[in-house]
Amino acid sequence: MSASIYEQEKLCLKLKEWSDSNFPFFSNSSSAWIFLATHGMWSEKLKGEVRVTVDALSGETTLIFFHEDYGLIRAVDANPVFHMSVEKFAVTKKEGKEVSPVGVHIRMKKGEIERVSFRKEIEVTPLTFHAATSGIHRSGISYRIMAFQQALSRKISEAILQKSDVKAPYEVFSVDERHEMEGSLISLISGVIKWSKLDAKAVEAELTTSVLEMPSAKALRGCYDLLSHLLQGGEVDLSVVEEEKKLSLKSKQASRELLEYLSKIVLGRLNVYKRVHEELKEGKPEGEFSLAIDFSEQMGPCDAYLLLSILSSENLMEDCRGIWLIATPLSYPAVAYTLLYLKRSGAPDSRMAISSEDPALSRRVADRILEFDGSLIYIAAGPTSHVLSFAREIMRRKEKIKTIPLSPHFR
């Protein structure tokens, strides 16, 4: 078979090189990816380069990495609490006659010593790379949605606010917006294709809540068509507009059914930021304030960006003395990643706290956050029991409180 047949089938994502020795949780792109892939349990960096290819015909992913990283990658893949899951591994080694270390037999048996070729390569942020290499369990789908929201963040804020002068999340990694958009869209679509193959009834029986809607047959066809279009060198122009009071995704290259589906699962939750903008516009805090933001699953750098953009548009940034990101055991890795974005984007002093569904812990976290002087704006999005105990504690002890729920208006 000629090499060109292999190249036709695959798109490749690669981590954009980045490093910051000041950030405590991870200091470069590959350790950031390992951090996210292991639910924030590890942050070891890789010895070689890592890439992931997406097959345009099936949506299946192949992780390509240096053979000296084999053990680490296998360990990340094997742990049920960790999030990484790809269909195939492909192992590379340096050019020359260097013999692979012990274990070459198993790699040959699994077809992991594979020629690496692809039609197109894009550099992306660690979040998008993690999205592409995640499984399709609930957290994996959440990360795919989160990464695509991150890529669309500037377009979303323009639909809500018309303009934002805040640095977008992908900019702190010096990643081009177009590449991030394409890479995260590919990650999301490949995830949707794989998700659609699951037995829907079995999935409903296994999950008690937040079951992602399966795409329709037409939306699924749209996924394959778009992947194929991208693979053939085509580009995709995406925009976000407000239609009938809802944010909608628009593109000439994607089918209507696919756009409707993606608008629902990606933009649906973000419509709430229009309310957040209205509430902050109508009820601006007087004087200095601190901001406390609950992070639920699917919330990530896009949410932080939209909040900063809203503060900036209402000239509130200078009065913001500090930002608290309130994580839970589930959202902790995404919150740590968002903390990096805030620190590198010039946002006010930002810190992370870990709360949980346990009311006793929520109250202690409230204690810490209330140490700041000035008023407090609380963006409520965490688990029900946390919101109740946290909100009750802060309202009991502080007079100048503004609470804004991050859930859609009930009508």
Next chain:
Amino acid sequence: MFQECPFLEASFSLYHPDMVYANPKVVEVDLLLVFNGGYACLELKKKPSDAHRDSLKFFVNGLAPQPVVYVSKRSIGKGESELGISNPLVIPHGEISFKECLLDKLREWREKFDGFFEERRELFSIDNFLCMLLLYASPKICRLLLDEVLSDEEKNLSPLIKRRISLIKRAKGLDNSTGLEEIPAGEKEKSEGMEKLVVLVPTIKSEVLINKIAEALGGLGAGEVVLLCTKQSAKECREIIGMIKDKIKSIKCEIVEGDLEESWSSKAVEEASNKGVIVTAAEIPKGVLLKLVEKLADEKKSVKLASLLPRPVKKGDFLKSLSSLISALEGRGECCEIGEREEIKLECIDI
């Protein structure tokens, strides 16, 4: 064998942080031993041939790097020659050189189990997260989270949390100097019974969750239950009523309309004003929750709040199996197994 007895926990259990799975358990270890620098898992089996299939789970549960040792009544012998897969390390309990140490720890565990369980039930979500750190996290991440993210007040929240943190630091080589916090013995005072429950019921698509909510509400012994719902969640309410009406003296469903943030919260406060408890089932829209808290603060109502949360519930035969194990190790019994100590159910937790 040990200069100092390692810490021991019986039926150590870990769950996925997103508890939305019908079965969220990741792993259960019969006896977890925590040392300075790591941990080991002891799995107890009645007979050695029970061990080989059971050991397969550790290849897929990410515990492979840590030692897993099986303990049985006798060693693997001729009787197991038909085993079709490799056997793990199986040691007969009569040959354990640290048996006295193990017995001391198991007796202490039996005595303090109720106190431990009560604390774990109250702080389950954060305790589970700390257990995840203990099993899976790197020393660097543990140091960052424990020393730089959690505040002193949060770390000292309870003896359970302090003990978990000390164990993590021991296992990861961070700090072996601090002693372990004592587990308080005995159960805490039971909270007062709930005469009237006012339950906020949102739209719930999962039949599994509806059943769990009904089971939880039916088991609270309430005299009166009012289910507050929207038009969209009325069907869920009817299903719940159908499942528990025989257990509750008075149960009804009220549909709220209009501006639901205002009407749902107002109705809840109104219904609960006379010795009622407002209970949230599943995830309630945050606007409703904030309105509820505002109303309770404005009207200075001392209405209790509670939530149905996934919590560990004791399994009835665990302490009995623990006693049998202790007897076997003392040479007075045959059984060398231990049951699971807990399962996850929805429980009503005071806010």
